[in-house]
Amino acid sequence: MSGSVSAVSSSGTYSFTKPPRDSITLVAGFGVEGDVHAGATVKHRFRMRRDPSQPNLRQVHLMHEELFEEVRAAGFEVGAGQLGENVTTRGLDLLGLPVGARLRLGAEAVVEVTGLRNPCAQIDAFRKGLMKQVAGRDADGRPAFRSGIMSVVLSGGVVRPGDPITVELPKGPHRPLEIV
Template structure:
């Protein structure tokens, strides 16, 4: 079953721990690991807070994707955010990442496939980047439920090079769909 379609607008990676990631001409996804040369690539968790809790946990956050439409949304509130500045590896356009269920396969470019694992849980570092931005990317819906808008996390199922302009195709999982939760 096929779902949504979108486009890659930017790709980013950083070999050092830093909140932002510089844009690149391309990035290479490695099966079961993440983005080649990125500090968050690996079989087990690489995010500092996760390593402190349990360094043997599986890395469900190998590739971070953010919908570029979020940058337009926060710009309306006076924030200037560009691709890579929130630490994402892939910036997208035209696909509602936040509505995808767990287990969705995203086919990116000619070869790469990532499996959606959950939502990014934004942290206080976002306010360190731009004061007040955290409130723009985490809020509450009308029922009081927390809404996380800072993108989704995934693991690499099939490797390959991806670059701006590549198409993204979503293959939704069969059976009942589980909504995304933080990972």
């Protein structure tokens, strides 16, 4: 399994969107250098209010560029970084990966998938009605979230648009993604 990085984004302040960058630097055990969500412990404001000492399983947010094409067909214009992701990918089924999958981004950086990003009300504040495009129910009536995946940084490095992404699946039975 492989794909590529189509864009990288970061923001040093709490904001829903993150501006695209020429590159980002991933730091092991920390996240995206200079990004407001980087840190060993949780940085998401809602989760910090509940327990600021919990480990940060949301260091790097990845989203598949193909989602932008799907929501565009439904009348929503969305681009890289606008839904808060750090890494926008192309050609990779992110939502089909199991917990523990490792993604090599470029020459050095490696992240481990921790789970799904839960879509929040800010998505509808950004584009009214967009939430229905990224959150719904599957054929069995279970919640289905398409707003990207979360990961932690195992090995740091610089990540740029155009970098290749390779996937290493974990051994043993695979655990499906759940919200982290």
